[in-house]
Amino acid sequence: MSTLEIKDLHVSIDTEQGTKEILKGVSLTIKTGETHAIMGPNGSGKSTLASTVAGHPRYNVTSGTITLDGEDVLAMSVDQRARAGVFLAMQYPVEVPGVSMTNFLRTAKTAIDGEAPSLRHWTKDVKAAMAQLRIDADFTQRNVNEGFSGGEKKRVEILQLELFKPKFAILDETDSGLDVDALKVVSEGVNRAHAEGNMGTLLITHYTRILRYIKPEFVHVFVDGKVVEEGGPELADRLEEEGYDRYVQGAGAATIAAADAAAQA
Amino acid sequence: MTDITTEKARIGAPSSQPFINGFTEEGESLSPLNAAESKSPLAGEAVKAHSHGGGVGIPDSSRAGRLTSYKLADFKPLTGMEEDWRFTPLKRLKGLHTEVLTGTGPSVAVTAPDSVRVETVGRNDARIGSAGIPEDRVSANAWENFSEATVITVPAEVETESEVSVVLTGQGTQAAAQHVVIVAEKFSKAVVVLDHQGTAVVSENVEIVVEDGAQLTVISLQEWNDDAVHASSQQARIGRDAKFKHIVVSLGGDLVRVTPSARFTAPGAEVELLGLYFADAGQHLEQRLFVDHGVPNCKSNVLYKGALQGRNAHTVWVGDVLIRKEAEGTDTYEANRNLVLTDGARADSVPNLEIETGLIAGAGHASATGRFDDEHLFYLMARGIPEDVARRLVVRGFLNEIIQQIKVPAIEERLTAAVERELAATNH
Numbered sequence: 001m002s003t004l005e006i007k008d009l010h011v012s013i014d015t016e017q018g019t020k021e022i023l024k025g026v027s028l029t030i031k032t033g034e035t036h037a038i039m040g041p042n043g044s045g046k047s048t049l050a051s052t053v054a055g056h057p058r059y060n061v062t063s064g065t066i067t068l069d070g071e072d073v074l075a076m077s078v079d080q081r082a083r084a085g086v087f088l089a090m091q092y093p094v095e096v097p098g099v100s101m102t103n104f105l106r107t108a109k110t111a112i113d114g115e116a117p118s119l120r121h122w123t124k125d126v127k128a129a130m131a132q133l134r135i136d137a138d139f140t141q142r143n144v145n146e147g148f149s150g151g152e153k154k155r156v157e158i159l160q161l162e163l164f165k166p167k168f169a170i171l172d173e174t175d176s177g178l179d180v181d182a183l184k185v186v187s188e189g190v191n192r193a194h195a196e197g198n199m200g201t202l203l204i205t206h207y208t209r210i211l212r213y214i215k216p217e218f219v220h221v222f223v224d225g226k227v228v229e230e231g232g233p234e235l236a237d238r239l240e241e242e243g244y245d246r247y248v249q250g251a252g253a254a255t256i257a258a259a260d261a262a263a264q265a
Numbered sequence: 266m267t268d269i270t271t272e273k274a275r276i277g278a279p280s281s282q283p284f285i286n287g288f289t290e291e292g293e294s295l296s297p298l299n300a301a302e303s304k305s306p307l308a309g310e311a312v313k314a315h316s317h318g319g320g321v322g323i324p325d326s327s328r329a330g331r332l333t334s335y336k337l338a339d340f341k342p343l344t345g346m347e348e349d350w351r352f353t354p355l356k357r358l359k360g361l362h363t364e365v366l367t368g369t370g371p372s373v374a375v376t377a378p379d380s381v382r383v384e385t386v387g388r389n390d391a392r393i394g395s396a397g398i399p400e401d402r403v404s405a406n407a408w409e410n411f412s413e414a415t416v417i418t419v420p421a422e423v424e425t426e427s428e429v430s431v432v433l434t435g436q437g438t439q440a441a442a443q444h445v446v447i448v449a450e451k452f453s454k455a456v457v458v459l460d461h462q463g464t465a466v467v468s469e470n471v472e473i474v475v476e477d478g479a480q481l482t483v484i485s486l487q488e489w490n491d492d493a494v495h496a497s498s499q500q501a502r503i504g505r506d507a508k509f510k511h512i513v514v515s516l517g518g519d520l521v522r523v524t525p526s527a528r529f530t531a532p533g534a535e536v537e538l539l540g541l542y543f544a545d546a547g548q549h550l551e552q553r554l555f556v557d558h559g560v561p562n563c564k565s566n567v568l569y570k571g572a573l574q575g576r577n578a579h580t581v582w583v584g585d586v587l588i589r590k591e592a593e594g595t596d597t598y599e600a601n602r603n604l605v606l607t608d609g610a611r612a613d614s615v616p617n618l619e620i621e622t623g624l625i626a627g628a629g630h631a632s633a634t635g636r637f638d639d640e641h642l643f644y645l646m647a648r649g650i651p652e653d654v655a656r657r658l659v660v661r662g663f664l665n666e667i668i669q670q671i672k673v674p675a676i677e678e679r680l681t682a683a684v685e686r687e688l689a690a691t692n693h
């Protein structure tokens with residue numbers, strides 16, 4: 001049983017106009033076996049939260065803490081976090097030229113487990129996982145994400161999730177850009193990983209669509225760098241009907257006005 | 266066939282505005298210098314005055330108009346302003362362009378299967394001049410000064426079971442000339458490796474004849490010592506239905522400038538020009554290639570990949586591909602990709618595709634200079650891979666595409682090890 005705890009997290013980035021605060025005090029606790037959905041409008045800071053947990057150098061944590069079973073995650077390098085069990089399925093997976101999927105998957109697995117996987121089992125596992133996610137076998141020969149369609153990239157992220165078996169999975173808009181069939185395939189992958197019983201999931205999404213396939217116990221509404229409301233699955237149903245307008249009237253409206261002003265300046 | 270309506274399209278011309286405004290290919294990133302460079306004043310006149318191949322009506326900067334001559338005197342002294350020398354630090358040529366090349370050339374040790382003929386011949390041998398005419402002053406200087414040549418002949422219909430290894434070992438820093446002729450007779454099949462080692466200051470002419478139906482691979486390895494200076498013109502004449510594969514690998518040396526060219530003389534032939542270079546701090550590695558499509562229905566494919574690391578590591582790649590009016594049915598593609606690993610290194614990349622006929626099967630080029638950037642690194646590290654491993658993974662993968670084309674296991678292993686050594690130096 002593991003716990004990922006985010007406490008009063010403040011994050012800013014350096015922009016040409018100076019420092020900009022994006023996360024304004026986020027607190028969140030996820031335990032093994034739980035699924036949390038973070039829902040929020042565009043630009044509210046969802047990806048910032050995800051990338052900060054993974055350790056992307058662009059984001060500066062100005063205050064607050066992130067711990068994994070009490071260990072200070074913020075003190076870890078990006079690769080240490082991954083080896084500690086944090087997995088980020090990225091909203092926009094990066095193309096890595098020159099590195100074949102086969103080589104990449106094996107290298108990552110070896111790094112995460114601290115030893116090379118037995119070749120025979122590994123090849124079989126990869127094949128099986130790919131088949132379940134309906135990824136063509138020849139993808140292993142291609143370079144990481146190179147030339148993959150948006151939907152293919154997302155499947156490959158979930159492929160890694162299934163193969164690397166992290167303690168905590170952060171899925172950043174894994175649903176966006178997927179058609180209904182792909183959405184089902186991908187959701188099944190997440191559910192399979194979850195069903196093994198050793199993973200907590202943070203599901204970031206803009207739409208409620210994916211929640212038909214992946215059932216969260218907790219829903220957090222994220223607006224302007226903060227959690228503005230929390231509840232159970234019924235909150236998602238309500239968002240489905242009402243959208244974010246209710247929240248955006250408050251803090252969000254101010255943000256939009258500020259953005260407009262900035263755009264005109 | 267693609268019918269190109271523009272009668273004469275010049276894409277990515279090095280010395281003038283792009284023919285098609287704003288034409289860029291998948292991340293093509295020519296250096297600002299290339300993009301802004303005004304036409305070199307010497308590019309035209311001298312060329313027309315002496316040219317064997319060009320003439321009236323050929324644009325100044327067209328490759329068809331380049332001066333070719335066996336006589337050194339026909340080439341003006343270099344100023345560094347010339348189109349084909351503008352990237353080369355002439356001061357570091359150690360006299361290859363100014364001195365009489367009287368030094369002792371690299372020693373030549375050939376290991377070959379019995380079926381292959383290896384001879385040392387004088388200047389008057391009939392095979393000298395069978396594939397090439399010097400195209401620049403340094404090459405002409407070597408032509409004027411060499412005293413004997415090594416001729417390697419793969420007799421007709423002979424298929425060699427192992428590669429022909431030619432080890433050229435530098436004998437010091439006195440400017441020298443070298444001449445090698447490789448002939449693959451009709452329907453023969455062979456792999457020849459030119460293995461450059463040691464310390465030398467040498468201008469080298471390599472003539473390569475690929476007769477009808479022959480299949481020849483020539484691999485030129487530059488694993489010189491740090492102080493070596495090497496200019497190498499490697500010119501190939503390609504016969505009917507022949508297949509020629511040429512691989513340049515430049516790793517060592519202070520200044521290495523390899524200028525391969527392939528000329529088709531009859532239809533149905535194919536060439537592949539591949540290259541790999543890895544420049545460290547202070548190294549200048551230059552490759553300028555020329556594919557001359559002067560006859561119909563030939564195919565060419567060019568891929569050069571380079572990695573750079575360290576201050577003032579400089580690489581140059583210029584790819585001239587000329588599809589002449591007669592060369593209908595040509596199919597050609599050229600690409601150069603560079604991977605810049607550290608700040609302070611510079612990769613110049615100039616694809617130059619000239620098309621004089623619309624009746625071609627295909628013609629394309631691509632040039633991209635990428636940084637191994639933070640996003641690549643982040644993605645790999647976010648999967649648990651430590652930074653140094655991630656870096657190796659990317660570079661090894663990047664260069665492997667060329668290494669695995671060599672298909673001589675011993676050399677592939679040697680180069681993989683050499684790349685590892687170069688990478689190990691990155692960490693310091």
Ligand SMILES: Nc1ncnc2c1ncn2[C@@H]1O[C@H](COP(=O)(O)OP(=O)(O)OP(=O)(O)O)[C@@H](O)[C@H]1O
Nearest residue numbers: 013015022040041042043044045046047048049206
């Ligand atoms: N490099 C940057 N320069 C300026 N602003 C940035 C930069 N990166 C992010 N931002 C801003 O930070 C805010 C949060 O962005 P983030 O990507 O975290 O939002 P998001 O909730 O994931 O949005 P989406 O639903 O569109 O994915 C946005 O206002 C965005 O414009």
Ligand SMILES: [Mg+2]
Nearest residue numbers: 046047091173
């Ligand atoms: Mg986002």
